[in-house]
Amino acid sequence: MNWAIEARRQLHLIPEAGYEEFKTQATLEQLIRSLDSSRVHITHWRTGLFVRVDGLVGEKTIGYRADMDGLPITEETGLEFASIHEGMMHACGHDVHMSIALGLIKRAVEEPLNHHLVVFFQPAEEGPGGAEPMAKSELFYHFRPDALFGLHVAPEYPVGMVASRPGVLFASARELHITIHGKGGHGAFPHSGIDAVIVQAALIMQLQTIVSRNIDPMGSAVVSIGKVAAGTKENIIADTAKLDGTVRALSDKEMVVLESRIRQIIAGVEMTYNVQIDLEFGNRYHEVVNDERYLYQFEEAVEEVGYSYKTCVPAMTGEDFGYMLKQVPGFMVWLGVNDMGSGLHQSTLNPDERSIEVAIDLFDHYFRTVMIQ
Numbered sequence: 585m586n587w588a589i590e591a592r593r594q595l596h597l598i599p600e601a602g603y604e605e606f607k608t609q610a611t612l613e614q615l616i617r618s619l620d621s622s623r624v625h626i627t628h629w630r631t632g633l634f635v636r637v638d639g640l641v642g643e644k645t646i647g648y649r650a651d652m653d654g655l656p657i658t659e660e661t662g663l664e665f666a667s668i669h670e671g672m673m674h675a676c677g678h679d680v681h682m683s684i685a686l687g688l689i690k691r692a693v694e695e696p697l698n699h700h701l702v703v704f705f706q707p708a709e710e711g712p713g714g715a716e717p718m719a720k721s722e723l724f725y726h727f728r729p730d731a732l733f734g735l736h737v738a739p740e741y742p743v744g745m746v747a748s749r750p751g752v753l754f755a756s757a758r759e760l761h762i763t764i765h766g767k768g769g770h771g772a773f774p775h776s777g778i779d780a781v782i783v784q785a786a787l788i789m790q791l792q793t794i795v796s797r798n799i800d801p802m803g804s805a806v807v808s809i810g811k812v813a814a815g816t817k818e819n820i821i822a823d824t825a826k827l828d829g830t831v832r833a834l835s836d837k838e839m840v841v842l843e844s845r846i847r848q849i850i851a852g853v854e855m856t857y858n859v860q861i862d863l864e865f866g867n868r869y870h871e872v873v874n875d876e877r878y879l880y881q882f883e884e885a886v887e888e889v890g891y892s893y894k895t896c897v898p899a900m901t902g903e904d905f906g907y908m909l910k911q912v913p914g915f916m917v918w919l920g921v922n923d924m925g926s927g928l929h930q931s932t933l934n935p936d937e938r939s940i941e942v943a944i945d946l947f948d949h950y951f952r953t954v955m956i957q
């Protein structure tokens with residue numbers, strides 16, 4: 585079996601949460617060391633890795649980023665190499681992303697590039713965010729590339745197709761953590777307590793009016809509550825309730841409205857129900873903004889290799905790769921993995937592995953032809 589596909593299957597078995605990617609890091613390191621090349625230098629950064637492959641001339645440095653973490657989802661693919669970590673799954677394709685990065689390292693070892701190649705194996709993309717601290721680290725400064733590239737699997741596109749756009753590709757995203765402090769009591773005497781469940785329900789419904797009633801219909805924004813928790817037993821009034829969600833926008837203008845309306849709604853609900861509500865916004869993921877010169881050259885490379893390129897619309901997915909692209913010009917593309925039956929963050933996601941070789945061929949060709957500024 586192809587080396588990169590075999591590597592993907594090994595990685596798929598062991599999905600780990602953000603900053604817990606210990607086995608993943610060790611597996612990557614062992615695979616890279618098996619290439620047995622003096623051109624390759626591996627440096628650890630938390631649970632991630634910086635891997636540099638010396639180029640022949642080395643006047644410029646090309647960067648390539650792959651994220652490493654899995655998601656708290658119980659896998660239902662039935663694959664023979666399905667996750668052995670209970671309740672965890674590579675349901676966002678990061679196993680595919682890592683295997684492509686490994687394949688690119690292998691190609692650069694077997695047939696050295698003119699430029700240096702630095703691969704950033706980045707932890708914690710799904711949260712709390714690894715790209716920002718990685719990009720601010722001294723090591724990033726040391727390995728700093730002149731241009732930086734990455735991809736994300738796209739189940740909705742066929743194998744052999746990549747899609748992207750100049751400018752904003754992915755939205756700005758921010759986690760939302762809300763804790764409601766009510767007052768517990770007996771379910772038979774609700775008037776003696778302050779029911780955190782009722783406050784939670786009211787808050788969920790009010791938060792859902794922000795996009796429909798406060799965002800300009802010509803703009804784009806999302807408020808999604810993905811996790812609710814409250815209560816201990818059917819006949820106990822819950823004293824605490826929690827909500828976790830994500831807010832997304834394609835521009836600062838909408839993000840400012842989202843954040844200020846969330847604060848106002850919470851203040852109003854606090855007053856109405858006589859409760860205290862704690863609000864915590866997580867890290868803000870910067871939008872992914874693609875450099876048009878590099879993307880245009882990539883489009884040409886795709887045609888040269890015989891695959892197809894599609895210009896797509898922006899997506900409301902978040903990607904902390906945006907922080908790295910804020911510092912270094914480059915781009916991200918969607919890679920077609922042909923899985924129409926399921927989508928990202930679903931327990932049945934099963935990317936077509938032929939897409940791994942497609943991406944390796946494409947980016948390897950691009951690294952050999954791109955004009956780095």
Ligand SMILES: CC(=O)N[C@@H](CCC[C@H](N)C(=O)O)C(=O)O
Pocket residue numbers: 676709710711736757758759829830831869900901902903904928
């Ligand atoms: C590509 C993808 O699915 N990325 C994640 C990024 C997570 C952002 C953060 N944890 C949040 O929830 O805001 C996404 O959910 O888009």
